[in-house]
Amino acid sequence: MEDPSRMKINGKRSRTQLLKTPRDSALSLQLTHNVRHAGDFLEARGWRWLGEYLRTVLNGRDNFREYDLSDSRAGVYVMPEAVSVALASDWATGTINAYRVRDEILRLQPDITMHLGDVYYVGKQEEFDKYFLGDDDWPRGALPPAEGITALPSYALNGNHEMYSGGHAYFRSIREHFGQEASFFCVENEYWRIIGLDTGYSTKLIPGLELLPWWVRLQPQNIQWLQRNVLSSSDTRPILLLSHHQWFSAFEREHRKLGKDLGNDPRYLLWFWGHEHRLAGYGAYQTHSKGPLIRGRCIGHGGMPIEDIHRPVKRDRNLVFYDRRVAGSVDSTEVGYCGFALLEFDRETLVIRYVEETGRVLVREKWVRTPDGARGEVLDFDADLLTLVRPIDDLVA
């Protein structure tokens, strides 16, 4: 059972409330309204939920924001040559574990922080205000203003849960609180590029459609911007992709259209995603030749209770490691550890550490620029803590 005394430290929701959160707009909205039994209709909560759900479906999604493509630098931000970037996904749950992750991120004082999506349960404005935007919520980057630096201290990607309320609060919040114009962006320096993609917008409000494997995809404006403002240049800077949804997975459903939307560009190096609530690292893999040959890093363990600590079901996805440790139990369900990734860029060198909520570093990988890309090396790997499926060096091959 959850220990209530520990919850009070800074958790705003108990982990029990987040267990088994459905990937469905109507059911997620039920949780927002605390509708769990037929009797809730007698107390009016059920009717409020039903009315709001129907209103959301009829009103539809907020407009997709796009850049003016007559400006070839639109959506491209410049970061320093030496800079640290913290990444976490599925963080905005309000659980005590999310706030432990927050504390560890702040302890490392990253210049920039990026959230890879999912503000629970449905990304309504009240939920953004209470679980993401407050001073004690999502950790903001400490990037100081400097000449020639246009990068923002914090960014947020779009996820399926933001879109379950139509994405209105998401688009409003990133503009007003982060100064972020659109749900996709490129943050670069002379050596590296980070590209954030919007895979959440295609999530439909109508139950079940997201379950179609080809439904999750990039918007045409996102693809057009990527091709014109990012990929059209002839430089060889390696690209780190960020998105909410996974292109492939050894454990769960795959979203095969995403790779096709990106194309097979040799500059793609690593792809960080969330959505799956776990930590896992893959060697180079592509689900089809029209998509990138890329190394996946699943970091969807930012704030949700990690319920699925099972073995992988697909053997051929080049999974190298994953975390299947049990950190405790919530209502008799075994749960794992939450965590995040820290990217430390220093000119030609990039070191990535994967940190858990306790502050322990589980893996460190290092990449060094070469004339035609980057060369990787695993610096440390804690074999006592993580489950190794293949030789650890396959992670960077």
Ligand SMILES: [Fe+2]
């Ligand atoms: Fe998600």
